[in-house]
Amino acid sequence: xxxxxxxxxxxxxxxxxxxxxxxxxxxxxxxxxxDSSTVLWTLLxxxxxxxxxxxxxxGTPSVDLPAARKIAKHHGLALHEVIIPRKLDVLQADxxxxxxxxxxxKVHVQCLQPLFHLLPAITERQVFTGLNADDWWGTAASDAIxxxxxxxLFRQVRERRFADLTTSGFAFWQAxxxxxxxxxxxxxxxxxxxxxxxxRSWKQLNTPRQKxxxxxxxxxxxxxxxxxxxxxxxxxxxxxxxxxxxxxxxxVY
Numbered sequence: 001x002x003x004x005x006x007x008x009x010x011x012x013x014x015x016x017x018x019x020x021x022x023x024x025x026x027x028x029x030x031x032x033x034x035d036s037s038t039v040l041w042t043l044l045x046x047x048x049x050x051x052x053x054x055x056x057x058x059g060t061p062s063v064d065l066p067a068a069r070k071i072a073k074h075h076g077l078a079l080h081e082v083i084i085p086r087k088l089d090v091l092q093a094d095x096x097x098x099x100x101x102x103x104x105x106k107v108h109v110q111c112l113q114p115l116f117h118l119l120p121a122i123t124e125r126q127v128f129t130g131l132n133a134d135d136w137w138g139t140a141a142s143d144a145i146x147x148x149x150x151x152x153l154f155r156q157v158r159e160r161r162f163a164d165l166t167t168s169g170f171a172f173w174q175a176x177x178x179x180x181x182x183x184x185x186x187x188x189x190x191x192x193x194x195x196x197x198x199x200r201s202w203k204q205l206n207t208p209r210q211k212x213x214x215x216x217x218x219x220x221x222x223x224x225x226x227x228x229x230x231x232x233x234x235x236x237x238x239x240x241x242x243x244x245x246x247x248x249x250x251x252v253y
Contacts, residue, residue: 020126026185033067040071054082055084058085101172136197154202
């Protein structure tokens with residue numbers, strides 16, 4: 001992958017974040033993964049000093065937490081770790097809230113749940129996130145299996161995702177954040193950045209490394225922090241997916 005791939009990606013992400021940034025001290029929902037890390041480093045490039053927020057499910061080690069801690073410490077940034085109580089009544093209440101804003105698919109409910117606990121802890125008005133990035137990168141196993149060898153199909157699938165505001169639950173995240181009196185800032189939904197990602201094949205985006213353009217564009221930062229890992233879905237990394245089985249066991253549905 002040549003240097004020409006690097007400059008557009010980093011520049012487009014900086015442009016996307018810059019369009020959204022109104023406060024110099026925003027909040028950042030931070031997992032320590034590639035997408036939230038690139039948003040963090042772009043905020044720092046723009047002179048912003050974000051406060052980072054992450055979550056863990058009580059009693060369940062999070063795959064994300066060590067990376068989030070390491071990167072935040074490297075940059076001297078505050079990292080607030082919100083613990084979600086592992087109680088059935090909490091789970092029931094969270095699912096009810098998700099359904100109330102229109103979430104119906106299991107994955108949407110599971111990914112939205114942490115937001116109900118993170119938002120009350122956030123004092124900042126703007127809340128940045130790397131949400132939706134995976135939808136354009138094509139990191140899902142289904143993309144690798146079904147779409148990686150057909151460039152036209154890969155683009156069409158991602159174009160449909162972008163047109164659907166419920167992709168990865170974005171519309172529900174936005175509604176919940178607005179109800180909390182805050183602004184959800186998702187730079188990976190920026191049309192120019194998305195158009196650039198959609199113009200790339202699966203191979204260009206994910207070989208020899210997953211999300212290769214991001215890795216190369218921010219190689220100094222990844223190297224300095226000593227953190228890089230393949231994508232892990234939020235609900236899988238946190239243990240939330242398994243926790244939701246308690247609802248079935250309790251015959252709530």
